[in-house]
Structures are given as structure tokens and as C-alpha cells.
Amino acid sequence: MVLFTALIRVLHARFHSPVDIVTSGPWSEPLLRGQPGVGEIMSLRSRKTPYWLSADQRRVVRRLRERGVGPTWFCDAGDAARHLLERAGIPEEFIVDVRDHSLLPGEHATEQWRRLAQVTPVAIAAPSGAGVIAAAVTTVGAPAAELRDTDLAAVTPGCHLDVSERQRSDLEAWLRARGLSATPLILIQVGNKRTMRRGLRRLAVNNKYWPNERWAEVLRHVRLQHPDHAIVMLGTGPEYELNQEVAALADIARVYNAADDLPVPRLVALLERAAGLITVDSGPAHAAAAVGCPLVVLFGKALPSLYRPWGTAGADVKVLCGRMAGEPEMLGIESSSVIAAWSNLRLRERDA
Numbered sequence: 001m002v003l004f005t006a007l008i009r010v011l012h013a014r015f016h017s018p019v020d021i022v023t024s025g026p027w028s029e030p031l032l033r034g035q036p037g038v039g040e041i042m043s044l045r046s047r048k049t050p051y052w053l054s055a056d057q058r059r060v061v062r063r064l065r066e067r068g069v070g071p072t073w074f075c076d077a078g079d080a081a082r083h084l085l086e087r088a089g090i091p092e093e094f095i096v097d098v099r100d101h102s103l104l105p106g107e108h109a110t111e112q113w114r115r116l117a118q119v120t121p122v123a124i125a126a127p128s129g130a131g132v133i134a135a136a137v138t139t140v141g142a143p144a145a146e147l148r149d150t151d152l153a154a155v156t157p158g159c160h161l162d163v164s165e166r167q168r169s170d171l172e173a174w175l176r177a178r179g180l181s182a183t184p185l186i187l188i189q190v191g192n193k194r195t196m197r198r199g200l201r202r203l204a205v206n207n208k209y210w211p212n213e214r215w216a217e218v219l220r221h222v223r224l225q226h227p228d229h230a231i232v233m234l235g236t237g238p239e240y241e242l243n244q245e246v247a248a249l250a251d252i253a254r255v256y257n258a259a260d261d262l263p264v265p266r267l268v269a270l271l272e273r274a275a276g277l278i279t280v281d282s283g284p285a286h287a288a289a290a291v292g293c294p295l296v297v298l299f300g301k302a303l304p305s306l307y308r309p310w311g312t313a314g315a316d317v318k319v320l321c322g323r324m325a326g327e328p329e330m331l332g333i334e335s336s337s338v339i340a341a342w343s344n345l346r347l348r349e350r351d352a
Helices: 005-015 028-032 055-067 082-087 109-116 149-153 165-177 212-225 237-250 264-273 283-290 335-343
Strands: 019-024 038-044 072-074 095-097 138-140 185-189 230-233 255-257 276-280 295-299 317-321
Touching: 005 019, 005 109, 019 028, 019 055, 028 038, 028 264, 038 055, 055 082, 072 082, 165 264, 185 212, 185 264, 185 283, 212 230, 212 237, 212 335, 230 237, 237 255, 264 283, 276 283, 276 335, 283 295, 295 335, 317 335
Parallel strands: 019 038, 072 095, 185 230, 185 276, 230 255, 276 295, 295 317
Antiparallel strands: 072 138
């Protein structure tokens, strides 16, 4: 969803109208609400639930019908949500489907979204009408003039997230309650949803797992290198216990486990505030780049050329990849490599 901001921003520049979003999952709405160019957000709990069992799907279809027909960008790689457009009465000639515009060799995901946003549906090849929608599942827009070169030049490539004063105030109160208001911060993201699946963390499906012992070694180095910084461990509720295990192994002072108290808006504000982040390939990695937080990111099987964090603020990003038995593998990354990358990272100054 952070990567998706690259498409939203170009559509907004092109149509000069807010982009409405149809999406699924619990993170999209709190992440995108109030972001530049974002209009109404229509959420689905599931794209795969049978239509007659899903009140959310029926509600979204009613809303799309009320909006009327307009250019639509379908951005899902599967068919699960495609029937919603048909039920809403949106003809094929108004739809730009990402599956008709394959990724180019070496292209970054944000570049693909940026390119897709410049495609014009057949039905509106000539200017007409008004209004716009965008989404992780679908993007729908209203007819408007073609994107001018000057418009595109004003949209910096990469991901971007704004942080509101309300988010900053909430974060300040949160930090003050923990005695961290005046303290420089370093963030650590150990887990991800794959890490927390049932079973051993070293199972093949958990290809973003990096051993606790290596994390502990990295934390000890960070503490030695930055004695005045607080170390905050990020995550969601299920990752709290994992963070506790790593912190216990590190056995250093001033490590704060925040995995049970980080709603998305607060997380984004925290990333904007921090000096830097060390993380596995994850959503927080992309959000960090989108708000200008320098980071070291560990990749497993995902392609860095496709998913390297890329933000409009141009923060320093160090990407680490490992190999085992000739295959990409996060377990092939040594703790010494992470420490070296962190030592060479251009951290953000506190007042920035």
C-alpha cells in the first residue's frame, strides 16, 4: 500500500481530483486516510468471500454505482475482486488492468504504478467529465485531460507519505509518557507476518526470518555506537513476544518494545521522527523511506530491484542480500554485514 502511493499521486496530478480507493486489509485505511490526492476509501474485509455473504462487497458495489461510470484502474494481480466492477456497471472500456501492463525488465514497483497511472482507458481517450477513484483492489477515476509533461515532472518518483500535526502530537504524548520526548531514537523491525506464522520460524515459508542471536548482536553494537539513543522495537501485537526474546538476548539498557502499542498513524510519525531504522523487508521499511527515514533493510527471496524501499525524500537506504546453496536467502546475511551497513548509514539528525 505504501508503494501504491506512486500511482495515486500521478492520478491526482493527472485528473486534478481526489482519488477514491477500494481496498482490502486493515492497514490501508489508517495508512492512506488524509494522504495527498486520496479521496474516499472504501474498505473490504475480504475479496474472496462469496458476494452474497459479504456485506462489505455489496456496500462497495452500491457506492460505485452511486458514483457513476468513470475511468478505473484495476491494480490487483488476481481475479478475486474483478466481479465487483462488473456488478457496479463499469464497462471494460473504462478499465485499465495492471495485468495488461506487465512489469518491464529491471523496473521498480513504483515505476510500474507510475507508468500505469499514465495509461488512458479506451472510453476516455478524449477529454470529458469529472471525478476520480483509486485502490489497491481497484482505482476508478473520472474523465479529464491527458497528463501534461509539466504535471508529471512535478510528481517526484517514489513513495510518499505525509505526517499530520495530529499524528505528531499523538507521538509526542506517547514519547513523553515513556520519558523519550527529548531522546534521539533508533528503530528496529525484527518480525513480519511470515515470521509469526505457526511453527518453527526457520521453516521455508518463513523466508524473512533472521535469527534472534544475530539481531541481539546487532542491538549490542547499536548500543555501543549510540549510547545516547533509545532503541525502539517495532511490530504488531503478535510480534511483541519475539521482540522480548531478542531484547533479553541482547541484554542492554534502554530498549523499548512498542509492538503492542503502534497503530499505523503513530508508526508513520515515529518513522518520521527517528534517526534510522534496521529492518527486514517489510511494510515499515517502505513507510520509512516514504517519510525520509534512513534504513538498513535485509532482503530474503524478494527482488530488491523490484521492492527496494524508494521514497521521494531521498533517504539513505542500504540493501543487504544473502545467498545459501546458490539461492537468495536472508539467513545468508551475517550480522557483521548489517553492522557495517549501519555504521555507514547517513542517519537523520534529531532536529531534522
